[in-house]
Amino acid sequence: MDIKREDLLQLYYYLKLTRRFEDRISSLYHQGKILGGAWTSNGTEAVSVGYGYALERNDIAAPYFRDMGVFLIRGITAKRIMAQYFGKKTGVTGGKEGNVHIGDINFGVIGFPSHLADNYPVGTGAALAFKMRGEKRVAVACTGDGGTSRGDFHEAMNFAAVRKLPIVFICNNNQYAYSTPLRLQMTIKNVAERALAYDMPSKTVDGNNVVEIYKAAKEAYEVARNGGGPTFIECKTMRMHGHSEHDSAKYVPRELLEEWKKKDPILNMEKYLLENTIARKEDMEGIELRVKKEIEEAEAFAEESPYPEPDDGLKGLYATPIEEV
Amino acid sequence: MKEITYLEAIREALDEEMARDPSVFILGEDVGVYGGAFRVTEGFYEKYGEWRVLDTPLSESGFTGAAIGAALVGMRPVAEMQFADFISCAFDQLVNVAAKNHYRWGAATPIVVRAPYGGNIHGGAFHSQCIEGFFYNVPGLKIVAPATAYDAKGLLKAAIRDNDPVIYCEHKYLYRRIKDQIPEEDYIVPIGKARIAIEGSDVSIITYGAMVHTATEAAKVLKGSGVSCEIIDLRTILPLDKKSIMNSVKKTNKVVILHEQTKTGGVGAEVSALISENCFDYLDGPIIRIAAPDTPVPYSAQMEEVFIPQPKEVINAVEKLMRY
Numbered sequence: 023m024d025i026k027r028e029d030l031l032q033l034y035y036y037l038k039l040t041r042r043f044e045d046r047i048s049s050l051y052h053q054g055k056i057l058g059g060a061w062t063s064n065g066t067e068a069v070s071v072g073y074g075y076a077l078e079r080n081d082i083a084a085p086y087f088r089d090m091g092v093f094l095i096r097g098i099t100a101k102r103i104m105a106q107y108f109g110k111k112t113g114v115t116g117g118k119e120g121n122v123h124i125g126d127i128n129f130g131v132i133g134f135p136s137h138l139a140d141n142y143p144v145g146t147g148a149a150l151a152f153k154m155r156g157e158k159r160v161a162v163a164c165t166g167d168g169g170t171s172r173g174d175f176h177e178a179m180n181f182a183a184v185r186k187l188p189i190v191f192i193c194n195n196n197q198y199a200y201s202t203p204l205r206l207q208m209t210i211k212n213v214a215e216r217a218l219a220y221d222m223p224s225k226t227v228d229g230n231n232v233v234e235i236y237k238a239a240k241e242a243y244e245v246a247r248n249g250g251g252p253t254f255i256e257c258k259t260m261r262m263h264g265h266s267e268h269d270s271a272k273y274v275p276r277e278l279l280e281e282w283k284k285k286d287p288i289l290n291m292e293k294y295l296l297e298n299t300i301a302r303k304e305d306m307e308g309i310e311l312r313v314k315k316e317i318e319e320a321e322a323f324a325e326e327s328p329y330p331e332p333d334d335g336l337k338g339l340y341a342t343p344i345e346e347v
Numbered sequence: 348m349k350e351i352t353y354l355e356a357i358r359e360a361l362d363e364e365m366a367r368d369p370s371v372f373i374l375g376e377d378v379g380v381y382g383g384a385f386r387v388t389e390g391f392y393e394k395y396g397e398w399r400v401l402d403t404p405l406s407e408s409g410f411t412g413a414a415i416g417a418a419l420v421g422m423r424p425v426a427e428m429q430f431a432d433f434i435s436c437a438f439d440q441l442v443n444v445a446a447k448n449h450y451r452w453g454a455a456t457p458i459v460v461r462a463p464y465g466g467n468i469h470g471g472a473f474h475s476q477c478i479e480g481f482f483y484n485v486p487g488l489k490i491v492a493p494a495t496a497y498d499a500k501g502l503l504k505a506a507i508r509d510n511d512p513v514i515y516c517e518h519k520y521l522y523r524r525i526k527d528q529i530p531e532e533d534y535i536v537p538i539g540k541a542r543i544a545i546e547g548s549d550v551s552i553i554t555y556g557a558m559v560h561t562a563t564e565a566a567k568v569l570k571g572s573g574v575s576c577e578i579i580d581l582r583t584i585l586p587l588d589k590k591s592i593m594n595s596v597k598k599t600n601k602v603v604i605l606h607e608q609t610k611t612g613g614v615g616a617e618v619s620a621l622i623s624e625n626c627f628d629y630l631d632g633p634i635i636r637i638a639a640p641d642t643p644v645p646y647s648a649q650m651e652e653v654f655i656p657q658p659k660e661v662i663n664a665v666e667k668l669m670r671y
């Protein structure tokens with residue numbers, strides 16, 4: 023599969039944007055400027071950027087909380103996400119939700135419910151609708167390695183396989199579920215082996231190689247789009263921060279982090295772009311500047327935005343409200 | 348007008364809505380080829396095909412989640428729980444996803460979950476439960492529970508057309524036991540509106556589902572001794588039609604709340620609190636709750652009869668209240 027230069031540069035741009043944006047959120051969190059908690063995908067950005075960028079405009083993503091790249095790529099702006107972190111009216115959910123609990127159906131992003139793997143069946147339902155209506159659209163659902171132990175993961179995989187639905191399941195296998203290492207999560211070597219039980223094609227890819235993830239996702243989407251059914255893609259990576267920004271992750275051996283640091287997805291991509299003479303250092307510096315500006319603007323926007331009216335929290339329960347008496 | 352059973356009313360509502368709107372479809376266990384454990388969707392598979400009457404794997408959470416996902420992209424799924432009891436397996440999807448979507452991020456989730464519920468059928472602890480209480484403390488859901496064939500049809504149609512997640516509690520005991528005259532033409536029964544099943548002036552019996560018929564039996568006996576009972580059939584139990592409840596209490600000044608659901612923390616507790624908060628000055632006596640005892644549903648007929656509220660208990664309660 024050939025990837026156009028402009029797409030490779032965009033992949034790099036979104037990797038950088040995701041990293042820097044979440045770095046900024048982390049700093050703001052430590053300064054006490056974020057209302058609640060803060061979660062980042064540090065070290066695993068290639069996953070959400072890779073599978074998110076491979077989607078077509080009309081496709082649907084059912085993400086989880088380490089999918090910042092997907093939110094940004096789908097067009098949910100850094101401004102709206104920063105405002106969401108600040109609890110502002112201009113945030114993605116107008117202050118109703120915080121941090122990574124993001125969703126906007128207008129951008130093809132199904133809201134992330136905290137309950138991990140819940141979005142596997144929900145994404146499957148979107149795929150079911152596409153198949154029923156004969157639309158050439160696909161859905162993608164993502165969860166972490168821990169999330170794959172839940173029943174909803176298996177119920178969705180099974181249903182999608184039985185009905186050959188146009189969905190791709192992604193697992194961000196970053197070795198830990200909060201403090202729980204993989205060996206206490208499952209007995210198999212590769213999460214992808216879970217797909218065997220559903221006779222579903224699967225792939226284990228380098229989760230720190232955005233190009234590889236992009237290609238694997240793109241291929242799987244095309245199979246799904248053309249009636250070939252679901253695929254499971256395991257992206258092997260490493261969560262480089264704590265579970266959330268409050269967590270020092272002392273339970274992760276330092277040597278493990280040192281080892282993975284060398285495989286950083288952004289450094290990987292820079293190397294790839296330089297070695298293949300796709301971009302020069304100046305091009306990448308230009309992208310860095312663009313990203314910096316975007317984040318500064320997002321922060322200013324969030325700072326300046328108004329808070330919601332306290333009573334806004336009493337509104338919007340129902341889509342078809344029932345008149346109160 | 349034509350006469351049909353409660354079960355036929357449900358079937359007609361589904362059939363007419365599916366014919367009217369291609370985005371309506373059914374999913375659940377054994378709903379397709381077999382036509383559903385209670386045969387509600389009999390003939391649908393032949394009429395609408397396997398993709399609109401979808402037999403799913405045995406996975407309540409999975410197919411409820413899938414219903415939600417389909418609804419988010421423009422479908423109007425009706426998911427069938429084979430027995431309402433199994434809805435516990437889909438609790439998370441209903442409570443954390445469906446109920447909160449619109450509030451959290453503004454996305455409508457027009458799903459209906461059909462829940463064949465209730466006892467008196469010797470089903471034991473796992474095929475007889477009233478499940479409305481499990482969901483009563485969940486803002487964002489709507490729960491309806493028709494007592495008549497007329498309402499069964501009209502409420503299901505309203506639920507399918509509604510843009511929110513609706514749990515449709517259909518009482519298994521009523522399926523083939525009651526019949527109503529219903530109009531030939533299309534109609535709905537609005538969600539959120541109770542009805543006065545019997546007008547009266549001495550005491551309000553507030554109830555829903557199969558217990559409307561238990562209350563009616565009691566009211567007939569009481570009428571013989573000169574007591575005029577007003578029966579409020581809630582029809583929608585979440586959210587409650589507060590106005591109808593309060594209007595009746597203000598008229599009769601005496602209240603019996605009757606339900607088949609177990610007593611503690613049930614719908615009756617909420618109705619009772621609502622009346623105390625809003626109509627205390629109108630009350631001439633204590634609010635009496637009649638409900639199933641706080642145990643699982645027993646199997647043996649003798650024990651189940653003790654479990655399910657009987658007309659005699661209603662009569663005793665009303666007679667007690669009449670002494671105030």
Ligand SMILES: Cc1ncc(C[n+]2csc(CCOP(=O)(O)OP(=O)(O)O)c2C)c(N)n1
Nearest residue numbers: 088136137138166167168169196198199200
């Ligand atoms: C069903 C459920 N149980 C518990 C939690 C609390 N929790 C949040 S993240 C997390 C660990 C998630 O691990 P994993 O799925 O591997 O994703 P990762 O954080 O590694 O990306 C836990 C236990 C949750 N969100 N959902």
